[in-house]
Every structure is written in structure tokens, then in C-alpha cells.
Amino acid sequence: MARTARLLAAEDPPSVERSRPASGSGLRSLASAASGLWDRWSVMGSGCSKLEKALGDQFPEGERYFGLENFGNTCYCNSVLQALYHCTPFREQLLEYYATYKNTEDTEDNLLTCLADLFAQITLAKKRTGVVAPKRFVQRVRKQNELFRNYMHQDAHEFWNFLLNEIIDILEKDCSTANNSPKNINSEAVSNGGVYDLATGGEGPLVTLVHRTFQGILTNETKCLMCETITAKDEPFFDLSVDVEQNSSLTSCLKNFFSTEILNGEDKFFCDRCCSLQEAHKRMKIKKAPQILVIHLKRFKFVEQLSRHKKLSYRVVYPMELKLGSMCEDVDCEYSLFAVVVHVGSSPNHGHYVSQIKSHDNWFSFDDDTVQISEEFTLQTFYGSSREHSGNTDHGYILFYERLGGSS
Numbered sequence: 142m143a144r145t146a147r148l149l150a151a152e153d154p155p156s157v158e159r160s161r162p163a164s165g166s167g168l169r170s171l172a173s174a175a176s177g178l179w180d181r182w183s184v185m186g187s188g189c190s191k192l193e194k195a196l197g198d199q200f201p202e203g204e205r206y207f208g209l210e211n212f213g214n215t216c217y218c219n220s221v222l223q224a225l226y227h228c229t230p231f232r233e234q235l236l237e238y239y240a241t242y243k244n245t246e247d248t249e250d251n252l253l254t255c256l257a258d259l260f261a262q263i264t265l266a267k268k269r270t271g272v273v274a275p276k277r278f279v280q281r282v283r284k285q286n287e288l289f290r291n292y293m294h295q296d297a298h299e300f301w302n303f304l305l306n307e308i309i310d311i312l313e314k315d316c317s318t319a320n321n322s323p324k325n326i327n328s329e330a331v332s333n334g335g336v337y338d339l340a341t342g343g344e345g346p347l348v349t350l351v352h353r354t355f356q357g358i359l360t361n362e363t364k365c366l367m368c369e370t371i372t373a374k375d376e377p378f379f380d381l382s383v384d385v386e387q388n389s390s391l392t393s394c395l396k397n398f399f400s401t402e403i404l405n406g407e408d409k410f411f412c413d414r415c416c417s418l419q420e421a422h423k424r425m426k427i428k429k430a431p432q433i434l435v436i437h438l439k440r441f442k443f444v445e446q447l448s449r450h451k452k453l454s455y456r457v458v459y460p461m462e463l464k465l466g467s468m469c470e471d472v473d474c475e476y477s478l479f480a481v482v483v484h485v486g487s488s489p490n491h492g493h494y495v496s497q498i499k500s501h502d503n504w505f506s507f508d509d510d511t512v513q514i515s516e517e518f519t520l521q522t523f524y525g526s527s528r529e530h531s532g533n534t535d536h537g538y539i540l541f542y543e544r545l546g547g548s549s
């Protein structure tokens with residue numbers, strides 16, 4: 142069984158997460174920074190929309206529901222952007238970043254500023270619903286990564302990885318630039334995006350808004366079966382990529398992911414205590430659960446005989462409330478589902494992405510420029526099928542869970 146927890150950025154997990162930026166005057170500075178924003182962007186509104194009518198009095202105060210225009214097979218990008226926008230802790234921190242960088246002179250355009258501009262454009266929109274064109278952001282993605290430069294169908298999970306890594310890189314550069322200038326790592330410009338662990342005098346790993354929202358820590362324990370010594374190694378992760386099986390559940394897929402593996406034969410483990418190769422038991426556990434747990438179902442499998450990827454339409458049931466139990470050191474750790482990126486289509490190279498998102502207790506369906514009210518039971522239609530060739534081609538692909546009871 143392949144175990145590929147996605148490992149990104151920092152080699153060592155941050156020891157402490159501290160100095161969450163105060164949000165205080167965030168919105169005021171956000172509003173002032175954004176004056177003139179609307180002159181520069183074209184926004185297509187649609188009167189009092191169907192969505193507003195459908196929500197009526199239930200329309201949450203201050204919330205916005207905007208579709209995203211498609212720029213030639215950019216649904217992989219739109220579906221992930223909607224999940225990120227409706228991920229409250231991420232959105233709040235990105236808007237704080239926006240307010241700060243808009244008030245800082247000579248910030249060059251990059252993928253993060255384009256993303257922050259897009260979020261601000263939606264948040265500050267006069268209308269409560271409509272469609273925005275994420276043109277600058279998409280252009281930036283294409284400029285930055287040749288993988289996304291063509292107009293072909295892309296993998297939403299690859300895009301998710303690329304985006305997170307890119308944001309971290311940008312914030313790391315911001316921080317090192319700020320460190321090299323006469324003053325100092327406490328400057329507001331830096332602290333809103335990324336913060337060094339001040340306990341280590343700025344030497345420790347950088348904690349960015351991506352780390353604060355999505356980073357968890359896995360611990361990898363290997364027990365030598367000869368001397369019984371346990372060696373533990375920590376690995377940070379931003380999502381878990383799990384193998385899927387037919388007629389299974391997310392919990393059983395996770396149990397497989399975290400199950401004990403026996404290292405023997407050619408896979409023996411070099412034990413430092415025995416100074417030789419030994420049989421061993423290896424298992425993983427979540428040492429620190431992330432605030433937002435992102436799970437990627439590996440539905441695109443490389444088939445050697447075909448020498449190409451094949452889509453697995455397996456039925457995998459995912460719960461609204463996910464308990465990690467013994468998979469996590471904090472056995473009471475619980476999560477609630479708030480977004481699903483759905484792949485539509487029977488092959489990895491064609492198809493479409495949409496997202497189902499929970500916002501203020503309502504479920505919505507986001508399909509590029511279209512936003513509609515949905516129902517919780519609709520999510521069941523994206524579990525997959527127990528038979529191959531069933532005609533149902535819409536499958537949950539990336540799942541976003543928010544931790545209940547506050548972050549650890």
C-alpha cells in the first residue's frame with residue numbers, strides 16, 4: 142500500500158505556533174486599501190439574483206456568493222478557489238494580508254497578491270451575488286507554472302499543492318527580505334503573512350497562514366522487532382492522499398493509511414541500536430491535527446498495462462462528522478465536512494470540476510459562474526458507484542473538514 146502523505150515546505154515542523162496577527166482594525170484598513178478597486182475590475186452582476194431570492198431572510202449578513210468565470214478549462218482552479226474562499230480561517234488571514242500589503246508601497250504582483258485581490262474583490266462587492274472573472278489570478282498561475290499554461294483539463298489536487306507551495310515560497314521571500322532590511326521581523330507587513338518562531342530568535346521555521354490553517358504533523362513510528370526500540374520521526378503535512386477501495390468509507394480508507402506495516406524481506410529496517418537490518422513494525426499517527434483537514438481521494442490510478450491513468454469510480458462514503466479516534470494522538474479530535482471538490486467525468490484527462498460548499502449552515506453548489514443552493518443529501522450523489530460503468534461520473538475528490546471545538 143502506497144503511503145504518500147504530502148510533504149511540503151519546512152523540513153522540521155514548527156515547534157510552537159504563536160503570534161497570530163491581531164485582526165483589530167483589519168476591516169477598516171481593508172476598506173481603505175480597496176478604494177478604487179472597483180474601477181479596475183469588471184464585474185458582471187445579475188440584479189436581485191435567483192440565489193438571493195432563494196435565500197431570502199436567510200442570506201447571511203456580510204456574506205457573498207460569487208461564481209467564477211471559466212477561462213478555458215479552468216474549473217480545476219475555480220473549484221479549489223471556492224473551497225478556499227469559504228474556508229473561514231484562511232479567508233480571514235488572507236484578507237488581513239491584503240489590508241497590510243495594500244498599505245505597503247511597492248509590493249510586486251505575485252500569485253498571493255492576485256489571490257488576495259480576488260478575495261477582497263468578492264468580499265467588498267456591493268452586490269451579494271454575481272460572477273467575478275479571476276483573470277489576473279489565472280494569468281499568474283499560467284505564467285508561474287507551465288503545467289497549467291495550456292487549456293487542457295488539469296488535476297485539481299495538483300493545483301492545490303502548487304498553490305499552497307507557491308504561497309509559502311512567496312511569504313518566505315517576503316520574510317527574508319524584511320529580515321535583511323534594517324528592521325525587523327516584528328513589522329506588521331511580515332507578521333500578517335508569515336511569522337518566525339520568535340522563541341528561536343527568528344531562526345526557526347516560518348509559520349505562514351498556510352501552516353496555521355492546513356498544517357498537521359504526522360509521526361512515523363518504527364519498532365524494531367529484535368530490540369523493541371521505537372524510533373519516531375515527525376513529518377508535517379498539508380493534506381492526506383489516501384488510496385480508495387470499492388464499497389468503502391473514508392474512515393476505512395484512513396484506517397488503511399494509518400495501519401501498521403510490516404517491514405521484512407527486502408524492506409527490513411536498519412536499527413541503530415542493533416546496528417543491523419531487522420524486521421520492524423511501522424505505523425503512522427497524527428501527532429498534531431490541523432485546523433482544516435484536507436483529504437485527497439486517489440481516484441486517478443496509473444495502470445501499467447494501459448500506461449496511463451484510469452479513474453476509479455469506486456463508492457467511497459464520506460461522513461459529515463469525522464472522528465479520527467486512535468489515528469490521532471488527541472483521540473477526541475473531531476471534524477465537520479464543509480467542502481467537497483467533485484470531479485465529473487469518466488477519465489482523468491477529460492471532465493469537469495465543481496464544488497459543494499457549506500456556508501452558514503447551508504449547502505451550495507458552485508459550478509464555475511453558477512452558484513445554487515444545494516442540500517446536504519446531494520453530497521451522497523458524489524460517493525461513487527458500486528458498479529463500474531454505472532453512468533454516474535460525479536465523484537468526491539478532495540474533501541475539506543474543519544476541526545470542531547476550536548483549533549489545538
Ligand SMILES: [Zn+2]
Binds near residue numbers: 365
Ligand atoms: Zn533493534
